[in-house]
Amino acid sequence: MPKEIKNHICEEETFTGIYSKYSKSLHDFLYYKFGEYLDPNDKMQEAFIKLWENCKKVPPSSARAFLFKVAGNMMLNDIKHRKVVLRYIQTKPKEYTNESPEFIMEEAQFFDKYQKALSKLPEEQRITFLLSKADKKPHKEIAEMLGVTRRVVDSRVYNASLKLKAELEEFNKFYAKKPSKLL
Known part of the structure; x- marks a missing residue:
């Protein structure tokens, strides 16, 4: 327990270590699972931003799981959003009237x-x-x-x-x- 307090994610050294350790594998995971179309590099960066914003809540031992979960959810949300946009684009407005x-x-x-x-x-x-x-x-x-x-x-x-x-x-x-x- 005293070791985790000492190595807090909010410390720059610890965060930099986590970034260098997991950034490539997180990017590769997102790329292989969702493809280049959804820009896995941006989602990887956003996941690390979320980790930094929640650095006091996430212990260093859970950082990897947190990053992969957050990045995966961001990709899924992006897919859902694109489906809604596509559905909206495909609906065509009524171009006719029943009036003479x-x-x-x-x-x-x-x-x-x-x-x-x-x-x-x-x-x-x-x-x-x-x-x-x-x-x-x-x-x-x-x-x-x-x-x-x-x-x-x-x-x-x-x-x-x-x-x-x-x-x-x-x-x-x-x-x-x-x-x-x-x-």
Whole structure:
């Protein structure tokens, strides 16, 4: 026991000795088991860094086992990560839609009309309406932001909705189907 306290891994001499003794065999082990593709030299270096970070916890007699276990786990984690990346790359986004070209064109035209109708609203109504419908903020929070009462916010949102409905006779139909695109 007194010998291990004397030869602590945190001492530079002891650590250097462990490095020179195990670095080549650790590199070779990683290279033979996992190949050059996963860069065994980096994992070997990282394992020694982990040993240095945990030098007070690992006795010199367990250094070899610690290094091989940590380096092997790093390689396995790298393999898992590469599998996830590969799976993500292989999934292709949906490039088609079930909507007809006419519907898509009508939706774009309606969106333009909607933007024009929004721009015709008075600034206070437009801001209040968009905070309520697009940002989905509660009326109480909008009132605090704008420095008005909640009833004023309710009134502005209501009046903006009336004006938009009057301007756009198809507003209800599209609003019910695609609120995220409209607001």
